[in-house]
């Protein structure tokens with residue numbers, strides 16, 4: 150991995166600014182994704198990410214003229230992935246869409262009774278701001294505008310002026326009322342109008358979109374679905390590129406609970422129960438995912454997975470080795486481990502700095518045999 154330099158340095162200053170719509174824990178680095186897509190595919194190929202999270206893989210695929218299929222069980226991951234795939238072609242289009250949403254907000258913001266909003270959600274916002282946020286999400290929901298919903302989710306909480314909440318952290322929703330007491334920082338608790346913030350956010354998203362030619366609706370297929378039952382045809386994908394969940398190293402539901410609430414998942418515990426992250430069931434569920442990946446891959450095609458070794462509570466779980474060893478059997482002998490590269494993740498790249506959850510990442514590359522004998526089952 151070192152010779153490829155895949156993990157070194159930051160790619161944030163060069164990647165599409167559409168990759169920065171909203172934060173996501175465990176996000177793949179778009180530079181690595183780009184290199185792998187270029188290496189393994191050609192324009193027009195279908196690339197699947199069954200655990201798409203913030204949609205880094207599908208967006209890079211589309212920007213490079215490939216086609217993108219994706220699943221994720223989290224409505225937040227689905228919203229970001231679909232929002233990127235359905236991003237407006239240019240800034241003028243984006244501004245026009247935002248204008249329609251803001252007119253809706255003006256008309257409907259006073260319709261909302263804040264007593265129907267959970268108290269913990271209310272505690273993050275000035276009531277006037279909260280009414281505007283509710284109206285904006287209602288518009289996105291009605292119009293199925295995942296791009297604007299993703300942008301809203303990206304400015305939901307933080308203490309910076311461009312965000313909508315009272316002072317809070319950005320990745321994970323914690324109020325910072327002790328660090329910024331209301332008596333000392335009253336301006337941080339004032340009404341934060343949505344219009345100027347979302348407009349600036351849209352402009353940031355298009356500062357360097359890297360869209361050369363906008364793809365059409367046939368170029369992507371994004372689903373809110375379980376990777377254990379992929380809703381795609383047998384032998385339909387040219388390449389699978391993904392970073393699967395690693396045991397319980399990251400809390401995809403809890404850490405996104407405020408964004409999930411606005412997107413229609415009021416109880417994050419319910420999502421957490423469904424994700425493939427629990428220690429007791431992780432291996433058996435991942436085997437089902439591997440079998441599905443093998444089923445949808447075209448014979449002779451590759452699957453590349455970025456996986457991490459997890460250290461928690463004094464135990465080390467090497468997800469890469471576990472998946473590397475189980476893929477062959479799980480796929481009925483169809484997937485063979487082609488190569489495994491390992492690298493130490495620089496501390497600045499870790500999702501949780503200062504913790505020892507994930508120190509090394511592996512790139513596993515599997516190949517599906519040309520003579521697959523697997524049964525043809527379709528969940529499409």
Ligand SMILES: C[S@@+](CC[C@H](N)C(=O)[O-])C[C@H]1O[C@@H](n2cnc3c(N)ncnc32)[C@H](O)[C@@H]1O
Nearest residue numbers: 175176177200202203205221222223375376425
């Ligand atoms: C490591 S993250 C993927 C991050 C993504 N590569 C990115 O760059 O943003 C793993 C994802 O798997 C999703 N997930 C966990 N179990 C799943 C399942 N059984 N089916 C589909 N998605 C699942 C989580 O919601 C999470 O978004």
